Amino acid sequence: MSTEHEYWFPAKRYGWGWGLPSCWQGWAVLVTYFALIGLDIRLFPPARGPFTFALFIALLSVALVAVCWLKGEPPRWRWGKD
Numbered sequence: 001m002s003t004e005h006e007y008w009f010p011a012k013r014y015g016w017g018w019g020l021p022s023c024w025q026g027w028a029v030l031v032t033y034f035a036l037i038g039l040d041i042r043l044f045p046p047a048r049g050p051f052t053f054a055l056f057i058a059l060l061s062v063a064l065v066a067v068c069w070l071k072g073e074p075p076r077w078r079w080g081k082d
Contacts, residue, residue, distance in 0.1 A: 009072030013080060017073045026071070033064050 008026035009018035021027045037060060044052040069075070 007071065010070045011073040011078060012040045013074065014078060016075055016077050018068045020077070029064070029067050029071075033060060036060055 008021055008029065010021055010022050011017070012019045021030055027069060037057065040053060040056045042058070046053045048066060
């Protein structure tokens with residue numbers, strides 16, 4: 001077993017933030033995020049309940065950023081090959 005910390009979300013090469021997942025756990029988080037957005041669209045259509053729809057999207061997005069923050073590389077501004 002490797003003693004190295006494996007990140008689920010590697011840092012982007014340019015800019016600030018994270019790129020696509022690098023392991024199955026990260027992909028599972030991303031697929032779950034999009035599945036829950038699909039569920040949100042079915043349960044709270046934007047035309048009928050825009051506030052509820054937007055609130056659920058915001059909560060899901062905050063949860064995704066929290067997972068990326070905890071399981072991703074530390075974020076910082078990058079300019080390519082650092």
